[in-house]
Amino acid sequence: EIGSGLVGSEMCIRDRDTNMGNYFQPEIECASQDQIRAWQDERLVKQVRHVYDNVEMYRKRMDEKGLKPEDIKGVENLHKLPFITKDDLRDEYPYGLLAMPLSDCVRIQSTSGTTGRRVVAFYTQHDIDLWEECCARAIVAAGGTKDDVVHVSYGFGLFTGGAGLNGGSHRLGSLTLPMSSGNTDRQIQFMTDLGSTILCCTPSYAAYLAETIIERGLRDKIKLKAGIFGAEAWTEEMRHDIEKKLGIKAYDIYGLTEISGPGVSFECEEQAGMHVNEDHFIAEVINPVTGEVLPDGEKGELVFTSITKEAFPLLRYRTRDIGILSHKKCSCGRTHVKMTKPLGRSDDMLIIKGVNVFPSQIETVLLNKGYPANYQIIVTRVNNSDNLEVRVEMTPEMFSDSISEISGREKQLVSALKAMLGIYADVKLVAPKTIARSEGKAVRVIDKRNLYQA
Numbered sequence: 022e023i024g025s026g027l028v029g030s031e032m033c034i035r036d037r038d039t040n041m042g043n044y045f046q047p048e049i050e051c052a053s054q055d056q057i058r059a060w061q062d063e064r065l066v067k068q069v070r071h072v073y074d075n076v077e078m079y080r081k082r083m084d085e086k087g088l089k090p091e092d093i094k095g096v097e098n099l100h101k102l103p104f105i106t107k108d109d110l111r112d113e114y115p116y117g118l119l120a121m122p123l124s125d126c127v128r129i130q131s132t133s134g135t136t137g138r139r140v141v142a143f144y145t146q147h148d149i150d151l152w153e154e155c156c157a158r159a160i161v162a163a164g165g166t167k168d169d170v171v172h173v174s175y176g177f178g179l180f181t182g183g184a185g186l187n188g189g190s191h192r193l194g195s196l197t198l199p200m201s202s203g204n205t206d207r208q209i210q211f212m213t214d215l216g217s218t219i220l221c222c223t224p225s226y227a228a229y230l231a232e233t234i235i236e237r238g239l240r241d242k243i244k245l246k247a248g249i250f251g252a253e254a255w256t257e258e259m260r261h262d263i264e265k266k267l268g269i270k271a272y273d274i275y276g277l278t279e280i281s282g283p284g285v286s287f288e289c290e291e292q293a294g295m296h297v298n299e300d301h302f303i304a305e306v307i308n309p310v311t312g313e314v315l316p317d318g319e320k321g322e323l324v325f326t327s328i329t330k331e332a333f334p335l336l337r338y339r340t341r342d343i344g345i346l347s348h349k350k351c352s353c354g355r356t357h358v359k360m361t362k363p364l365g366r367s368d369d370m371l372i373i374k375g376v377n378v379f380p381s382q383i384e385t386v387l388l389n390k391g392y393p394a395n396y397q398i399i400v401t402r403v404n405n406s407d408n409l410e411v412r413v414e415m416t417p418e419m420f421s422d423s424i425s426e427i428s429g430r431e432k433q434l435v436s437a438l439k440a441m442l443g444i445y446a447d448v449k450l451v452a453p454k455t456i457a458r459s460e461g462k463a464v465r466v467i468d469k470r471n472l473y474q475a
């Protein structure tokens with residue numbers, strides 16, 4: 022059987038009982054780098070065999086390169102394997118990359134977006150167990166124990182945020198509040214009535230909750246001590262603001278649906294970079310243009326290989342997130358490699374209100390509705406809440422319509438965009454030829470949030 026599975030959780034229970042430090046699985050989280058490498062070597066070899074035997078796309082790609090599973094003897098041969106991209110996921114949607122019989126899968130999770138852009142990931146029970154372990158490690162690194170009340174305000178459902186942190190908290194044995202997102206009144210009421218101590222949600226929702234708690238004069242009534250915030254980019258300023266307002270320590274957590282969900286990496290008490298759970302995921306940084314693997318300290322695109330996933334294992338998956346890896350010793354005692362928080366994207370994906378949005382989705386809606394491809398997408402953050410505005414030029418014929426016809430058209434576009442993206446966009450129809458033309462690449466997206474300044 023692939024992966025560390027139950028062995029790890031048994032160790033953690035023993036460890037928690039003797040109060041031996043801030044780790045969920047100390048033998049794994051603080052293993053020597055040689056030991057980590059040995060696990061990775063062994064698991065990679067098994068994983069390559071597993072996908073070669075069970076996934077046609079991998080078999081074809083490897084055959085094309087004249088590569089056989091036995092050519093991959095360990096991490097030193099990883100670079101020989103081809104990359105996997107989001108386009109491959111689209112081409113193989115929905116079942117093409119499944120490496121286990123569907124009858125062995127117990128769950129799917131998915132990203133937002135329409136078919137083609139949507140990622141559907143499958144999990145066996147074993148996959149879920151390991152994913153929850155990763156999330157439990159993150160909660161413990163934020164100071165969590167089984168005596169905590171973990172308030173999970175990430176969305177539940179297809180999104181991985183709610184399920185991941187909820188599972189991690191259960192695994193740790195903490196009292197878990199599966200709040201899901203929204204309904205701020207109820208969130209704050211539970212937080213005060215039940216004494217929530219650890220808040221898990223997106224940083225923008227944390228900032229909004231913080232503001233509301235202060236406005237209502239409830240700061241003294243909350244018992245929060247830490248927050249685990251991720252799924253979107255956030256700045257150090259935002260961290261300090263949330264920490265100050267709520268009187269907590271705010272920790273970053275990173276992950277993506279393709280590679281399991283939250284808990285691919287997480288921050289420790291140093292609050293400077295996130296430890297990748299290297300016993301489950303091999304991290305690489307590559308030059309996004311040439312594909313060349315870059316050394317520690319160099320900025321490039323993050324690539325992950327899941328070495329313990331059974332149902333939906335991705336080898337060398339290009340995340341499009343830009344980051345830097347570092348093997349420098351961390352004062353927390355963990356030995357797993359650290360990544361910076363994402364410093365940008367190598368594609369044009371935007372994350373708005375926690376939802377992944379591609380400009381091409383917006384363009385598709387506009388063109389389908391008969392608008393010219395002269396538009397601008399403006400993203401702002403007001404009071405820590407994202408705002409999406411789409412400015413679209415009318416054709417000269419539309420422009421001669423009455424004001425009420427134009428406002429009817431705007432409403433139609435709002436609902437078509439909502440159906441495509443799942444979020445509200447403020448649509449403004451503007452006169453023909455009023456959106457600036459560019460001599461080079463059109464500037465379609467103006468993101469005023471300045472999120473990637475780390």
Ligand code: DLL
Pocket residue numbers: 132133175181182250251252253254255273274275276277278279282283284340342362363372377
């Ligand atoms: O956002 C998983 C997640 C849930 C992570 C809860 C953390 C907490 P997706 O919806 O598939 O999965 O979006 C993945 O979100 O490629 C990054 O671009 C971005 N992202 C995730 N975590 C962070 C973070 C979840 N801490 C995409 N900082 C990723 C910046 C993040 N961006």
